[in-house]
Amino acid sequence: MNQRQTVPTHTPYYGSSKLFTIGLKPLDPDRWIEVDDHLLPYLAEKRRLYAEIPERVFVEEDGTRDAQREVLDLLAEHLPTHFPQTHRRTSNGIEVVGADGNSDSGIGAGEFGDAPLVAASLLVQEDLVIMRRDESGWRLVAGSLCFPSSWSLIEKFGRPLQEIHAPVPGFGPGTRPAELINRMFDGLQGQAVERYNWSIQSGNALYHPLSDVQRIDRATNRPSRFPDGDINAHAFIRVERQTLRKLPTSRDILFTIRIHLDPLRVLAGHHDRAALAVSFAAQLKTLDLAQLDYKGMTSDRDRLVAVLNHMASDA
Template identity: 55%
Template sequence: MSEAGLARTPYDGSATPFTIGLKPLDLAGWLEIDALRAPYLAEKRRLFAERPGDVFAQEAGTDDAQREVLDLIRDYLETRAPDLSRPEARAGEPALKAASLAVQEDLVLMRRGPEGWRLAAASLCFPSSWSLAEKFARPLRDIHIPVPGFGPGTRNEALIERIFDNLAVERPVERANWSLQNNPALYHPLSALERGIRAGAEPTRFDPAAPAASAFIRVERQTLRRLPRSGDILFTIRIHLDPMGKLRAHPDGARLASAFAAQLEALGDSEIAYKGLAADRDLLVAALREMAAL
């Protein structure tokens, strides 16, 4: 759960779902370090011990770029958190894994090739309803096939490729998005088959008697940063996970709940299906409207 609760709220009207929504990133706050660091890193270590093939993948030839990521993270921690130990890769250990086990973010390395930008390496312990095995080594246009408005041939597909091509070392960017799940799991993968089933006429995933108590708000804070030596792009993902009911105690909870309800109501059929909320939108909107009225 987020340290202070609802640390990031892209559903508050400041961002529009299913848009790129990038903004400049201040590198002084590139990575987030908070009181949840210990449990997040413990969960990463558990996943690497129990299912390493599900949470890590690398192409041959990415060793130097991985080392570049490790060096950047070591330098960042030295400046921003000098009391923390510096990550070091043991003999035979991928540098990207060592880097990931030192920060709360997942780390994804994107590389340019003949088919555009592709996922060339990743330490992904906390996927938000996708599978690393299915996305590894795939170009962006294929990775985004399930996302409404972002698949092959769309304007957004071309725009994202241009953004990646033109991203300058000195101008990193960030964005955030949200989803809802019915459990507090950080490790939340979903295969394409499971996503298709979820998008269909699935029964409710939340408790009809207490939807706010059974729903968890999952926010991804994402950053994009071009690596100065390799030219690859590092995509970082920090997960914030909070019970929806925490809105009740938030000092601005009524406004947040009202804005969240409005975003849910505004989603089109394909968008609500992508988020797996086709059976639950009305239930969740009602719960949010009730909290907004308090």
């Protein structure tokens, strides 16, 4: 789908959010959700995915509907207050101005019934994941994930955090980062937090899944994502803005993921493009082989760095 051609909204690769770090920061509740000019295209893409591959983009365990309803209620309270131009209250609840399906769900009721998390997901550009604590840790018990960043919702469904993060270099079971993340989840109370993650992909697809098997194959064979060598034409920066907040009644944790996609070439229009490109390149150069394999950049890192260095020198 078409994405912005202007200056990026978030630039965590400037050095504010380094890869393979936890990097959680307090979040102003007023900034919980982001809405921009791509709201309607994002929601249309979600509806397409629900219609074509519903089993890959929505999962739920029995007993999670009350927590799902909490998410929907929180959004119904937050959105019309902070975004009255795009979200309004109606006799039926809340609707997005100009969106298809406001008067009818438009999604197969046979697939989802009346899952509140699906309704919630069609109000925002964010993906929505619910984590629940039990004896095995914090598990993924429900989720609407239409825009995965190289992972599979089906594979992670029902699994605890330490297993979900097992493929991430340095974050596997028994590592200090894995233990810290569990403690942070346990300690999360009224204060919401946010973090950023980022990567490079070829093309502008929002739906960008990857199974663990595909990840292993990619790390073994290390193919280039840009076989024609034209990084400027095909490279997109994928930024994930992630938030965590504890639901007030269920005490489950809601994990939101907002995807921003920007062509790499738009950095040339940034007011501080030289420093930005230098910092971006420097971060890429610090990644070790395991990290490059995980991000799928092993074969392309040097070419990406060269493009960024050229951008900096032209500033």
